[in-house]
Amino acid sequence: MNATFAPERVEEVAHWLRQRPGRVRVVGGGSRQHELPDCDGAARLGLGRLSAIERLDPGDLTCTVLPGLERRELDAALAGHGLELPCLGEGTLGGLFASDPVGPAAHGAGNPRGLLLGCDAVLADGTPFKAGARVVKSVAGFDVHKLLVGSRGTLFVATRLHLRLQARPRAVRWVERDELAIDEALRLCRALRELPAAPDVLALRRSDGGAYAVCARLVGRTRLVDAAATQLALQDREPGAPLPLPSPATGEVVRGLALPSALAGLCGALPARGAFAWLGGGRFEACSPDPTTTDRLLAWCTANGCPATIVAGPASRRGRGTPLDPGEARLAHGLRTALDPDGILA
Numbered sequence: 497m498n499a500t501f502a503p504e505r506v507e508e509v510a511h512w513l514r515q516r517p518g519r520v521r522v523v524g525g526g527s528r529q530h531e532l533p534d535c536d537g538a539a540r541l542g543l544g545r546l547s548a549i550e551r552l553d554p555g556d557l558t559c560t561v562l563p564g565l566e567r568r569e570l571d572a573a574l575a576g577h578g579l580e581l582p583c584l585g586e587g588t589l590g591g592l593f594a595s596d597p598v599g600p601a602a603h604g605a606g607n608p609r610g611l612l613l614g615c616d617a618v619l620a621d622g623t624p625f626k627a628g629a630r631v632v633k634s635v636a637g638f639d640v641h642k643l644l645v646g647s648r649g650t651l652f653v654a655t656r657l658h659l660r661l662q663a664r665p666r667a668v669r670w671v672e673r674d675e676l677a678i679d680e681a682l683r684l685c686r687a688l689r690e691l692p693a694a695p696d697v698l699a700l701r702r703s704d705g706g707a708y709a710v711c712a713r714l715v716g717r718t719r720l721v722d723a724a725a726t727q728l729a730l731q732d733r734e735p736g737a738p739l740p741l742p743s744p745a746t747g748e749v750v751r752g753l754a755l756p757s758a759l760a761g762l763c764g765a766l767p768a769r770g771a772f773a774w775l776g777g778g779r780f781e782a783c784s785p786d787p788t789t790t791d792r793l794l795a796w797c798t799a800n801g802c803p804a805t806i807v808a809g810p811a812s813r814r815g816r817g818t819p820l821d822p823g824e825a826r827l828a829h830g831l832r833t834a835l836d837p838d839g840i841l842a
């Protein structure tokens with residue numbers, strides 16, 4: 497790959513792109529670049545120096561940040577005001593929103609798509625544009641800025657993000673129950689989802705050995721949080737959700753989406769052994785020992801309407817998965833062609 501251009505001012509991004517630098521790979525913190533398709537010869541647009549909180553409005557529960565700002569720096573600043581960005585994910589804010597690694601961590605919980613109020617951005621040919629707004633009550637029209645979420649740097653470069661925040665809940669407790677059989681684990685997931693103050697992170701995981709554990713972040717009033725933990729016999733645990741799974745030395749990893757109604761069926765279709773984790777918003781990852789077992793799992797996903805893809809394993813197998821919806825594939829292609837007709841963003 498060619499040298500990195502690392503602008504120090506937002507305006508430099510559009511100026512540099514207008515000079516037609518050839519193929520360009522957008523880089524935030526760079527933590528996941530190795531998982532993206534090869535882009536040999538592309539110049540790197542490194543956004544790490546565009547790092548600042550430009551505006552923090554605790555009264556409106558909104559802020560504006562530059563894309564290279566690290567999530568942990570924003571979290572530290574927000575904590576001082578009793579606020580938080582209610583979604584999981586790390587790295588730079590630009591990278592986190594462009595890759596949307598885990599989606600909602602529980603049914604109805606915050607996620608990058610819902611938290612992005614607007615952005616300033618630059619098209620591949622250097623044309624700057626603004627979309628959405630910096631306030632919660634927005635204007636009519638297409639939410640063009642939401643195209644950033646999941647675009648992984650292939651549609652446009654976000655140079656400024658307007659984000660929705662929330663007040664930190666009065667009580668927060670990370671809890672867990674482990675060494676469960678699958679039926680007990682599914683019952684516990686259901687009980688947690690039915691709590692009057694449902695957790696904002698809910699996760700089910702299976703260890704290599706086959707035992708299940710359920711983990712959650714309980715939030716709300718201290719009395720209710722403590723009562724729920726006692727009633728469901730939950731133990732305190734370290735903060736943190738179990739996705740992503742650590743990459744296994746051998747075999748493959750399938751990543752997909754399964755709604756709670758499909759969870760029992762999915763668990764029944766998993767390889768007999770190997771790690772598995774599911775988040776309450778639907779994302780899951782499952783390790784598989786060999787291609788035959790993976791293909792069996794993908795066949796179940798296809799038959800049951802759960803989109804899934806191989807994300808780790810031999811290069812020849814990565815990216816295979818359940819069939820894409822032809823209409824969606826056509827739209828995605830159309831968007832790329834409209835926003836980046838020369839295929840500059842790699």
Ligand SMILES: Cc1cc2nc3c(=O)[nH]c(=O)nc-3n(C[C@H](O)[C@H](O)[C@H](O)COP(=O)(O)OP(=O)(O)OC[C@H]3O[C@@H](n4cnc5c(N)ncnc54)[C@H](O)[C@@H]3O)c2cc1C
Nearest residue numbers: 524525526527528586587588590591594597648649654740
């Ligand atoms: C392929 C892939 C797989 C991932 N898998 C997981 C996972 O399993 N679990 C997990 O927790 N997290 C995952 N993540 C997210 C990752 O852990 C980070 O949270 C996230 O990538 C931000 O880190 P970063 O700043 O290093 O971003 P980078 O790795 O530098 O960039 C991430 C993506 O965002 C694009 N991008 C960065 N900044 C901008 C911008 N300003 N405008 C437009 N596009 C931009 C890049 O081109 C790249 O595609 C994944 C990310 C990617 C790209």
